[in-house]
Amino acid sequence: MIWGSYRPPSAVMQWSEKDLFAVELFEPPSEEPVMQRPRLPGGIVPLPGEALASWLLRYAEPFGIAPDDLLLRNSDVQLAGRGDWCRRPHPHLIERLATATAVDPPRITEMTFGAEAVDEALDDQRERFSAQRFRAPTTISRRQRRMAVCVHCLADDAMPYVRRDWTAGWATVCVDHKTVLTGDCPECGYKLRMPALSSRDYFAPDRCPRCSFRLATASPREAHPAAVALHRKLIEARESGVFDLPGQGAITWPVAMALFDVLLGTVWINTGLVVRRRLAARIGRDFGHGVLGPEPTGSYDGLLILAWILDGWPDRVRVAIAILQAPRPRRQVERWRDLNDETRQKLLDLLLAIWPDQKPGDDRGWWRAWIENLPETGDELRARAAVDRFPHRRMRLLALADVRDGMPVELAAEAAGIIPRTLYIWLRRGAKGGLDAALDRQRGALNQAQAVEIAQWIAEAPTNQPRWRTNRVQNEVFRRYRLEISKDVAQNLLRKHGPWVRRRVGAPHRWSQPHD
Template identity: 30%
Template sequence: MATIAPFAFRPEPLPDELLSSWMLRTAAGMLMKPYDFTHTYWRSKPPALTRDIDRMAPANIITGMAEGTGIPLARAYQTTLGGYAGSLFGEMNAQGFAPWIMPVGVRHRSRQSFGQQFCPKCLAEDERPYFRRAWRIATSSVCVRHEVVLADRCPDCGESVAAHRSPRLDRCWKCECALRDAVTRVADPEVLRLQAGFELAIKNGWAVLGQGVVHFAPRYFLLVRQLLSLVSHGPRRTRFLRAIGEHRWAHRMPGGPIEPAGGIEYLTPSARHDHFAMVAWLLWGWPDLFVEAAQKAGIWQSWALKDMRDVPWDYQRAVRPDLVRASYQPTDGEISAAIGFLDRTRDRVWLDELVELIGDNKDLKQKGLVKFVNEFRVMAG
């Protein structure tokens, strides 16, 4: 790999600056257009800015930016989303789905999704406007400093952010409206407190949960993600939110459920903010408040663990003692009565009809279905 000579303009990354933002500031300082800058130094195919470089973090670009600006390679890497590995998630998946990383929907030079969030007040306050790395992750829905919900699109034309196509980093690429002019919504104090906790967990690598501590932050965020799943979609969602809403802290109910094809990463900052308001209440009183709400909503172990391939111990410890409901098994008498009813009201007794009346196949087999098949002529439909 060829070494890159020092750039004519060598800015260090600003606090929590995103790689793409740092690159765009460097190009502007050298009076170069973003595509000219990346082509001059990397000549990559496809061009660097037609990819999500913050997520993919190409080694040649990270190394080149470190060499060109004269900063340590480790510091350059921390401008990428991969720098969250070990604190927000276990390992970074640069190609497929990555939990908590908000997609920007790269298609050639365009950005078709709204994964680049921003705080209008931060951009207005910045002496040198730039994009923060935290604005690309779904745990961020508010600005703790300014106590407002983040924005994710142009306040005038509604287009997504594509700073590499803008005349200035803090302006809309299409209509050149100033992003700092976006109208902000005041954030819920509980969500501000929750996000401050998230930021500490990412920084320290561990998190406070109820009266205890989760010693590896990615396990904590797995638990948070499952709580978001329970409050965002599923047939028990409404009952769960109603159970949470009985308490004075949960005063704002989130809107409609997340579409199955999407996920928390595809919600607007405002929608995520409202979902986090529910999750905040569950986490403050963990695990008692969660167990209480789940029991009221009929969320037992099978649903509480739904779709979880990797279950954090702190979540298991809450679910397994208190949300285990002994499975119901029909008695021999109930099975006989059900078959007798079907035999009287149907020409034939079909197995699927029997299952609908008294339980699933496993329950029936455990009760010695063969005996009843021989006795009552149950037909396997």
């Protein structure tokens, strides 16, 4: 023990013996590497098929420290990055975990999905086959920690843990118990999530984090044998990198997932409820009544639809497109703009062999020469739309700008929120009368004979059905006379000639008697 002192920064200031404090010297740390790894505490060994995040949370639980703080150093934070790094950890992080936990690196790698960056978008997006993913896609980071569990597996576990296969975005079925994975709490509806590796919360995968409901006591939905068989093929294809397509042979894993996106996009994107119910009824006739609900939107429903299509490939692809009244395969592939050229070409080779493109007539697309030779470029049309004061002109300028840049009419109409027929009308008007003719609203007035005919058609409307809307009258007028009428005109026709009884609003109830 020696004594040291604190010297103030200013030499003028005086110090006394009270400023002395004790200092204890230690031997410098040895530079020789430790030959033996620290022994793993008993009972914290990786379980069969366990996910890396589940094992790390169980490992750090006895210490009361978050896994990131317990096992990683400050220099490893940059390699870990943001989000759920344990799905595809860097090789240096695997070595760091192996050194800290005395578990071999190959065993740790088995609990992950590998380090291939190409698979991140294929496996990490939760509920990949659900309708919500196609209609309102969200970023991957918000759904990384979402998970679904098999309640029977949790009930059989002596120590509940999360399997690696459950954390894949396309995982919907437990192949061992042939049940649908549970992603929501049956008691409170909370969406199950894997705790963050920076959290110190108690890890209990068999309990709901919100209401503490025991998930092992829930009654899961039984999976259809076709869905179980397809899910087993997906697991095998994920490990081998090759998926066996019926009648076509082996295709790579990225091409298979892109094909599933195109097929389910045909079902979920821009299709009406009536046609989707017809498809569900057709699948019910083939797979059994009640396998799909009246409005199937879940990830398991998407998996079952894929199983039905692949079970009768390629005939059922044609049946599905015909029932849904969907665009042809080439238009379906063009929706996915993030595909690389090689994958896009393989999808076209597969789908065009089933349903080739329709040969257009000689007079089809006669307006294309006008839009391609338009003096204004796509950027100039968008700049003009930015300063235009009328909303309908802005919308038309943006749609025409997309077509001017080479976008297909169907995709440009979808981006503008209109049907392709409307955009074709604008293009034909522009080819006949110029750009101003395509931008201006051309409202046609019904003559006397046409007005009488439409009034008679409205008067014969069935009264035991919901009231007709203005869009129905507008579409009927356009179908018969190729004229566009406004919503106000259609509404006046419905009020004047409709057979529906108008509801009368009575006088307000008087709560007090009038004074004499």
